[in-house]
Each structure stands twice: as structure tokens, then as C-alpha cells.
Amino acid sequence: MRPRVQAAALLVLLWLPWQAFSQAIPYTRPVETAPQENTIGGGYKTPAVQKPLPRNYWFQVFDVVLLAAAMGVSVWLVIRRRSRRWLVGLAIFSLAYFGFYREGCVCPIGSIQNVTVALTDPRYSIPIVVVATFFLPLFVALFFGRAFCGGVCALGAIQEMVVLKPVEVPRRIDRALGWLRYIYLLLAIFFALKPAIGRDFIICRFDPFVGLFRKTGPPHMLMIGGAFLVAGMFIGRPYCRYLCPYGVLLNWCSRLARHAVSITPDRELDCGLCNQACPYGAIVHMRAVRQDCLYCARCYASCPNERARAKRPLVAITRGTK
């Protein structure tokens, strides 16, 4: 074995310089400076170099306007019309636009870290669009609850689509897992506060669904995204309830909400159908918990009273739910 290796090595050693000297041509640069149009002659025009611009600024503003509009529609559909069907339509639109078309960026969840960095690092430049994306859903939550979660958030919408046979997570486990959100939020802020060199945008890096939106990504993240969707068939919206760090902020804000999803006390049948319909454990003692309610309107869709009312004309519905 050994002599053969030596012979091969010798051959390679002999072949290399031969290759270099016999084939390479001596190269001299003919020009020392770049010849311009008058030197080149023949009516030559220097072509412009392509400078592809990013998405037009006004389109980015349009995205923010659309975000605000979608939240407005979400509030109107859930609080006024109490219509689950139209809300699903809104969720499909949001998933298509914010998810697959805009590829999950910019989203308020990831912007937590941008905002943290911008607040602490004077040299970091944050786009205005990101600031608006971060604050808009929080303002809405202060008045109407988590309208962003329902039909607007692309991450929520993709999980909303796969809810198949949700099981009720035992209260204690639900509580315990809910703490993960706080840990995740603290970690995100911790990594954002690090100096620029060690900074890590973990929310974006470990976003389980962004790879699906972009249809490319690190294989382990795609697998985690798939796993979340499979789990989401039986546990309603696992990412939103147990991991979403923005959910923590929305949770705090929505505690103060004046109007939120409510199980109307005066028309109640005490049948508990809404309780069974809620896949997110957000109805406790027949009352909607506004900080946990994800604006899916399933409770209204399951309510015999609401169904009876929905057969009435639109004007009567909007007046009747006041």
C-alpha cells in the first residue's frame, strides 16, 4: 500500500509545476487606468450599473396601513358582527399577504428586539415602519383586546388553519407552559441588549413558520415549523399560547381593554357550548378571559343564540350586539 501512495504523491508533485509552467501564459495588464468613452470611441456609451431598489417605501407604508385596517376589520367582525366565517376569510387573507407574500416580515413579534435595540443603542437605526408595526397592535389591544392575534397575525393564522381536534390542556400544565413566553421575552431582550457584535435576533432566527412562508430555510427550523403545525392540530395554537413573546405584551395591554370578546350575560343559556368550542382555554367559568382570548370567534359560532340572531338582517345584528 505504502509505495503506491508514495508513487502517486511523486507523480502529483512532478505534474503540478509542469501544469503551471507549460500552460499558464504570462499576463500583463494592458491598461493602467479605466478607459472612458472618448478613449474607447466608436460612439460607445457606458451602460449604467444595475441598482435594484428595495421595496418602494410607500409600499412599506401601505403594509402598515393594511395592518391597521386588518385589525380594524378584525375588531368589527368579532365584536360587532360576531362572525366566525368572515374572520376565517380575514385570516386566510392575512396568511396569504403578510405570510406568504411578504414572507413574514416585518412582524410585531420580531420587532420587539429591534425596538429594544433602538431604545438602548444610539447608533442603531430603526425604520419607522418597524416602529409602527410594533406599536399599532398594542394600541389596539389597549382598547379592544388581542384583535391582532385573531385574523391578522400570519403566525396565528397558519396555526388557526390547522386546528383539527383540540384537546383541553389541563389548567395547571397550561399555566406552567405559559411561563415559557415570559422566559422567551426575557431572553429576547437579553440578546437584544448585548453589544452589536454579540447581538442575536433570536425571535426571528427561531421563528418556526417563517421558513414555511419563504419556502426555504434551515432544515431543522422547517422541521420544527412542521412539528408545531402537527401539534397545533390537537393543541390549539401552541406557539401563540406558550411561546409568543409579543403575546405577553398583548396580554398585559388587553387586560385594560374596554371592549373585548364577551359572553353576553343577558342572553346566556348557560349551555357551556362556547366553553367547549374554545380551543385556547380562554373561557373560564363561562366568561371570556380577555387577556387569553385570541379573537377566533368560535364561541359566537357555537352559540345557539348567536346563530339564531345571525339569520336576522345585518342592521339588526349590529344594533343588537351593542
Add this chain to the structure above:
Amino acid sequence: MSQDLTRRAAVAALAGGAGFLIQKAHGQVVWQVNASRCLNSRLGEVGVEACNLCTSSCVVGLSAVRAVNEHSKCGRCNICPAYFNIASAVDEKGLPSEKLCPRDAITRKPIGRQDPEDPSNNFYEYSIDEDKCDGCGRCVMKCKEPLGLGSITLRVRYDKCLNCNRCAISTACPKDALEQIPLPEALKSGEARTG
């Protein structure tokens, strides 16, 4: 009532935070390759293999970083070290027989006044097909002192770039050449080669 008050306080706090951020915010920021830091285009880095990290680490399918030939700075060489593999055998026309670009993204065409006697006296235009280029940086590495003038540099295509918070290339880059700068600045820096 106290809830109303708390809500008002929260609205004020959020509005204050948003206002503070908006007054220091930039319109739009983009990632850009700093040519004076990029391993492929910075001077002095010769005789080494081209750094391939822009191609391999970008999250976009075909990397958002492409090589761009700034025509006004191009030497218009007959034997362009970025177009030809100048170490390959010479063919019957006296030109190297192999091209450097593994994806055949560079095209070469004679321009201006033609010299019928000696084609090596002509000027040539080298343009890079942006749809083929994946930013491997081989041509960038060759087009600089001592052989070239450094007209080819790696640049981020803003229409392809997803503007990731933590650009995957920037984390991989050994020279920390990717920086996030306001868009007008990035457009300006593309015109002048620094260092």
C-alpha cells in the same frame, strides 16, 4: 374608573415610546457589502481562494449578494483575469481556453473602435448577468491589484435581499464586511469604490 386611568397612562406611555423612536428612526435601512473590508475585493488579499460565504450563507435561494461590474472603472482588458481562467491553456486565438465563472454569468463583447489587425488592441465590455450570478466572488478576487483595477465588487441586490434582522452573511463574514446603513447612504456608496 381606575381601569380607565390605567389605560390612559398606558396609552400615554406607548405613545411616548413610539414618538421617541420615530424621531430617531431612519426611513429605510439596508444591508450592504463594505468593499474595503470584503475579503474578495480588499487589496492585499491575493493568491488565496475566493471567499464563498456570501453564496453559502444567504437565506435566499440564489444569494442576494451579486458581483457587479462598475463599467466606468473597468479596464476593458483583452485578457480579463476575472473573465478568463488565466492559468488555463491558450487556444488558437491566443486567449485562455477556460472561463473563470463557474456559472458562466459574465459576457464579453468588443466595443468602440475595432482594430482589424490586432484584436488584442480592442476594448471589451464585461457584463455580469445578475440572474446567473450567485456572488461566489471568484471574479471579484481576480479583478484587483496587481492584475485588475477592482471594478468588480460584491453588492447586495436590495430587491432580492429580505433585510433580515441578523443577516446570515453578516454573521458568517470573517471580515465583518456587511453593514446595515440607511438606504441613501448605501446608494451613494455604490458609486464610489472605497479603499
